[in-house]
Amino acid sequence: MGTVFKKTVTKPKPENAEMFTLKGERWVRWKDAKDKARKAKLTTGEQGQERIVFESRTYYAKYRDGAGIVRTVATGCRDESAARSILGDLERRAELVKAGVMTASEDAAADHLRTPIKGHRDAYLTHLKAKGVCEDHHDNVERQLKRLMDECKIGTLADLDAGAVERWLTTQAKTAMSGRTRNTYLSALLAFANWCIDEGRLIVNPFTRIPKADEKADVRRKRRAMPEAELVQLLDAARRRPLLDAMTIRRGERKGQAVANVSDAERDRLDWLGRERALTYKTLVLTGLRRGELESLTVAHLHLDDAIPYARLDAADEKNREGADIVLRDDLANDLRQWLADKLQRLQTEARSRGEAIPMRLPGDEPLFTVPVELVKILNRDLKLAGIAKVDERGRKLDVHALRHTFGTLLSKGGVAPRTAQEAMRHSDIDLTMNVYTDPKLLDVRGALDALPMLPLGNGQADMAQAVRATGTDDLGLRQFAPKFAPTTGKQGQKPSFADKMADVLAFDCGQGGFDVTSIVDKKKEPLTITVSDSLRAGEEIRTPDVQLGKLAFYH
Numbered sequence: 001m002g003t004v005f006k007k008t009v010t011k012p013k014p015e016n017a018e019m020f021t022l023k024g025e026r027w028v029r030w031k032d033a034k035d036k037a038r039k040a041k042l043t044t045g046e047q048g049q050e051r052i053v054f055e056s057r058t059y060y061a062k063y064r065d066g067a068g069i070v071r072t073v074a075t076g077c078r079d080e081s082a083a084r085s086i087l088g089d090l091e092r093r094a095e096l097v098k099a100g101v102m103t104a105s106e107d108a109a110a111d112h113l114r115t116p117i118k119g120h121r122d123a124y125l126t127h128l129k130a131k132g133v134c135e136d137h138h139d140n141v142e143r144q145l146k147r148l149m150d151e152c153k154i155g156t157l158a159d160l161d162a163g164a165v166e167r168w169l170t171t172q173a174k175t176a177m178s179g180r181t182r183n184t185y186l187s188a189l190l191a192f193a194n195w196c197i198d199e200g201r202l203i204v205n206p207f208t209r210i211p212k213a214d215e216k217a218d219v220r221r222k223r224r225a226m227p228e229a230e231l232v233q234l235l236d237a238a239r240r241r242p243l244l245d246a247m248t249i250r251r252g253e254r255k256g257q258a259v260a261n262v263s264d265a266e267r268d269r270l271d272w273l274g275r276e277r278a279l280t281y282k283t284l285v286l287t288g289l290r291r292g293e294l295e296s297l298t299v300a301h302l303h304l305d306d307a308i309p310y311a312r313l314d315a316a317d318e319k320n321r322e323g324a325d326i327v328l329r330d331d332l333a334n335d336l337r338q339w340l341a342d343k344l345q346r347l348q349t350e351a352r353s354r355g356e357a358i359p360m361r362l363p364g365d366e367p368l369f370t371v372p373v374e375l376v377k378i379l380n381r382d383l384k385l386a387g388i389a390k391v392d393e394r395g396r397k398l399d400v401h402a403l404r405h406t407f408g409t410l411l412s413k414g415g416v417a418p419r420t421a422q423e424a425m426r427h428s429d430i431d432l433t434m435n436v437y438t439d440p441k442l443l444d445v446r447g448a449l450d451a452l453p454m455l456p457l458g459n460g461q462a463d464m465a466q467a468v469r470a471t472g473t474d475d476l477g478l479r480q481f482a483p484k485f486a487p488t489t490g491k492q493g494q495k496p497s498f499a500d501k502m503a504d505v506l507a508f509d510c511g512q513g514g515f516d517v518t519s520i521v522d523k524k525k526e527p528l529t530i531t532v533s534d535s536l537r538a539g540e541e542i543r544t545p546d547v548q549l550g551k552l553a554f555y556h
Helices: 080-099 104-112 117-131 135-151 162-173 179-198 228-247 264-287 291-296 330-354 375-386 402-413 418-425 430-436 445-449 461-470 475-481 498-506
Strands: 003-005 008-012 018-022 025-031 037-044 050-055 060-064 070-074 310-313 324-327 515-518 529-532
Touching: 003 080, 060 080, 070 080, 117 135, 117 179, 135 162, 135 179, 162 179, 228 264, 228 375, 264 291, 264 330, 264 375, 264 402, 402 418, 418 430
Parallel strands: none
Antiparallel strands: 003 060, 008 050, 018 025, 025 037, 037 050, 060 070, 310 324, 515 529
């Protein structure tokens, strides 16, 4: 039979407490923080220190669970009858476990349902830190869980309700939250509930049946890629704008005119700043780096003197947390090489002016660029000066991450194989490379159509001959190609292998006279054989736009 009771606990004696004796026992009296008189019995601790004895304000329940183990559980009740009611529930659960109606894990999870959700959330966040997730991910999960639990009125694990979360997601869909963002909130909640199951705090995940949003159909932030002409304009504007802004008069009769006086030192600083911004954009476009990844690069990360120049991206600084070697194109490597050399020269000049030791090389932890936090606002001003619309006619925007979209689009436009483009973009899914980071508007679809064959609508041999001549395949080429790839009359129904026929063609002696060929049989199964009177001379080459093997080329 269980019982309820108030725990007797001890804590250190308050400072300036007055000791007195009552009925032969030692007591102390003092005033608490609210200036209220308090008194308690005095005892001696295990290590000889004086401690006061008092009872807990709430009742505890003591009972034997379904496995026969004695448990002590805090009821949180100050009323004894309420505490006994909770004790009755605990004993009924123990009987259900003994009868096999409830499992021990279900019984253990039930104890967590009434505890505040904040304790579970904090324990989960501690688990993420111990797991080694990046700080940004940890902070995002904390922010997402807190917002969900506050706005969905989740106070305990018992309040986890799929319906409430679905209603919240639907409400956000009607505002400004994209499908991708809604999915990140749902993923955070799913991961939290799965962790609760692993820890024995929940039995089932109540959110598994909530469908994810279609991110492709519900994109709120649509980005576009920049064509080459716009990129040239952007780099030129970024290079000029810092100095141009400083020289532009803001008020008065000459408002808007770039005639203000700028000191030589300030001119040099602004020119350097403009050069850094232009090179920052160029690096983002030609590497596909994200803003945070570029910000993490230091001098030690660059390997510009290798046979293939590259920048090493540490795992802690990459989004995928795997690390990568970013290959640098030769012209970009040259620009970075010159940038670091000029940076060292400026550092040496400053040290010389201060009378300090002149450094012979840049420190390894010297950042490659100073990447502002508000780079997107700087980009907006550069776009305005360049005369480039931030939002196009389809509502797609240009921002810093759009430069990564530009990188992916230029790879596809340049004919780079999809798998190679995926590796350059460092994507785990090729669909992301081809469909999200490739802007089809910039692809040369018209040029691709020129590779399709000519398809005349007329009838007869004259039209066929005209089509053949239009594609550059003359009559001789067709006659030379057909003999070895058409079945002969003597072996109807037999299909010689491509390898055998290829061997026959390669072994053909071009030094003698004509030879007989057989065309493809017509619908009446009657062979049509012609003799080619023209002969090929030894060493004569047939020119075609396709692959050549030896002295022969093959149309297909």
